[in-house]
Amino acid sequence: MNIVQLNTWDIDGGAARAAYRLHKGLLLEGHQDTLICLAKSSEDDAVLEIAAEPIDHQPNSLSSDLIQRYGINEGRTPLSNTLFSFPYPGWDVSGLPIVQSADVINLHWVARFQSLVTLKKLFDLGKPVVWTLHDMWAFSGGCHYSAGCSNYETDCGNCPQLVPDLYGLATAALQDKLEFFAEANLTIVTPSRWLADCARRSRLFRDLRIEVIPNSLETDVFFPVEKAIAKQKLDIAPETVTLLFGAFTTEEHRKGFAHLLKATQQCLANPEFRDLAENQRLQLLCFGDPDSSLESLPIPVQAYGKVASDDMLRVLYAAADVFVLPSLEDNLPNTMLEAMSCGTPVLAFNVGGIPDVVVPGKTGWLVPEKDIDQLAEALLQIALHPETARSMGADCRHLMEDQFSLLVQATRYLALYQDLLGHEFQQPSAPDLLSAADLAFASAETSLGFHSRPVLDAIARPILETQxxxxxxxxxxxxxxxxxxxxxxxxxxxxxxxxxxxxxxxxxxxxxxxxxxxxxxxxxxxxxxxxxxxxxxxxxxxxxxxxxxxxxxxxxxxxxxxxxxxxxxxxxxxxxxxxxxxxxxxxxxxxxxxxxxxxxxxx
Incomplete structure (x- = not known):
């Protein structure tokens, strides 16, 4: 089978890593899979970085930039600081030979890569299109996470993330999606049951076929290491209780770092917990971009920054007694799967797709959303009784091997592709290498949908006049x-x-x-x-x-x-x-x- 996947990046970011893992699994199953992206960081020959036409000075490109900057970025409310993307412009890849010859097209995170116009051109090829959702952008008026808003179920009017949404930007974007996606041969896949429920309630996807296929990971890369050995590699004493957390940036509200900080401060009121911290028998480990407020805690903190090496990540996960995931909104975080695959249970809020994997008392702990008191109590129990966390490692590992390996995910997707194509698979031949024709030029497409044009005029013209x-x-x-x-x-x-x-x-x-x-x-x-x-x-x-x-x-x-x-x-x-x-x-x-x-x- 010849499969084409599209993602804005190949390996940079959580959605990119998830898409790339599916790409690897399909290749391992012997099928031809090409991942097309706007920006490539890997050395994978089966990843195609488009020769993108510069979009500057194209019609509407300046206006689209102005909408993103002034109509969105500078008009955000305190409710959320997660991405909010205008669905224009994009790059047209529908004419690439590798796309023309594909049996199935699988979209992933394509914001800032594909516009609604270029997506319509892909739909018009008449091929089955699967869209794997990594957040809510596909069926919203622009937000990647709704921050509790349910307006995507109707018209995205009065968007609470934009102040004020005088021009109905979110409504116009959703209306354009309704028109461009109307005749699409589109199937939705979500990695979590939570996101599937959101998609089923959405005005855009409620009538479409929606399947749940969890993300996967390399269980041969993320595997358990004896905790004493892992801690020794990090110069940590074996008896030290270690709490790990990580995020691309802790400044994003939905990552819940502020709640974790408050819960940790509450724990310090307990004499035993404080004694562990003061005597270096309790440490916080973190990767990503930690907040400077961590320095205010009287707890030893080891910050490892952005960790590019999977080997180093494996050591960090294995050295942790628990991985703390305080997200307030999330799909199926890669970090959760990676930690559990290394034999480390997870403490998290009961939100998003996290309950799909974290089983209380078996693979971790779940506390009610935003409940800082219960989060603090769970942290306290783990710190004072780390043997409970260490006893869950085997169940965590077994679950990842059984349900979340690359081949398990690839098999599920292949079954879906087969069902959409309506015929049995042929014995896959060796994947073909990309030819020079496959490296075709992708033209910039700056056309707008009918409902977005007046928004562009309403927002861009006053901005340009003001400028x-x-x-x-x-x-x-x-x-x-x-x-x-x-x-x-x-x-x-x-x-x-x-x-x-x-x-x-x-x-x-x-x-x-x-x-x-x-x-x-x-x-x-x-x-x-x-x-x-x-x-x-x-x-x-x-x-x-x-x-x-x-x-x-x-x-x-x-x-x-x-x-x-x-x-x-x-x-x-x-x-x-x-x-x-x-x-x-x-x-x-x-x-x-x-x-x-x-x-x-x-x-």
Missing amino acids: LQQTTAELMAANTQIQQQQAQIQQQQAHFQQELQQQQEKLYETQLYLNQIQSYAKTLEVQTLQLRSQSEQLQSQLSERQSRIDQLRADKKKLGDRLQKAKLKISNLQQQVEAMQSSKFWKLRTAWVSLKNRLRLNS
Whole structure:
């Protein structure tokens, strides 16, 4: 069998993962299955990313963007912040050879990829079309989850998610769907009984065939790991009680994070619970984009961000004693199935498709919607008696293997396709590879339905006129500002000119002073040379005088030596004289001289 599936993305997001798992299951069954998407992230050769024609500057594309931005995104009420999508524009894939040759077309989450016009072209091919719903957008006036509103059962009038819905945007979108889908050979599949009940009550699908076929998952990828080993991989002590939760973003109201936060705060009033937290024997684990308010809790929190690896996800699920799913509206969450496949029970509100899988006392706990007291009580019992949660692991795993494997889901879909085609399956041959012709160009389709055109005019024209007025006013203000700036620039130029003149005069004076300094410097240079010459002459004279002094010092030393010798000689002579004076001869001589002197004197 040749099956074509359409989803906006191939593996990014919960709906994409669910669609891709069906794609894998059909391939495992030996059938040719091609998943066509607007944006591809996988490396799967059987996934076809369309060569999309740029939609900018196409007729109505700007107006559609304006409706989405101003009529929807900026006009949301506090009731919900979940997606609300205008069903235009889209890309026409009805002419692709792979679509033309398909036996069955299976739509999934196609918002922002397929418009009502392009869907009509697919319906007009006359082939059986199965639409697997992953939220409520297919049968609503634009909301992906109704937040408790039931207006999709009638006309989607007075949409409570848009304030104010002056132009009847949601009503117009639903009316267009009623007209475009009127003759479609369309069968609806929902993964949960809750969404099937919503579809059966909807004005759009109430007369169609609606089947419930749950989503699947890779039970060979998400399998139990011994909790002590899983915790060890995350550096968590084996006896620590671990509570896991996760969401793409906790800021989305319907994910119920605020309720989980309040319930956890209530638990902290219990001394035993608080003691577990303070002594690191209780931890919160989370993946996705956690709210910063988690930091206010006196409980250890391990945040793992966006986890792209299935192996890491498996460890997180297996390490948790319980997976907490506080969603207020949900279909059949992939995270719930993945946790249970890893042997971890689920604590959740009794909403949406969650009761299809969570059986109280067997595979988890269910508490009344938005009942924070009972959610807190369940958390408290799990934290204080974790053995109860751990005893449910085997039942969780058995349920996933028995009812939610890829092949189980694929078999159910194949039986539906066979019934729609009205004949038995032929033995499937090996799937054909995509050819160059299959990679055809997909043209942008911006046409609108009859009921949406006046909405577009009503919303887009005033917005464009307002934007034009704002732009004109901004241009006039900008022009006034430019004129003021030009006047300021002229004043500044005059001021700068005056300063420049003053600076030039100062520069001239400075130049004169510099010339004087240079002249004086030259004079100093000449005097320096003269002084240097005189200094050299004085140095020469000083050297000569130093030489003379050295010579005189040498002569003085010689004279000193001679004087010393003379003194020594005189001393010797004195000693000789003294010796002679003391001799008998000297005494006789002295007597003789004395006698002689007397004789002369007498004479």
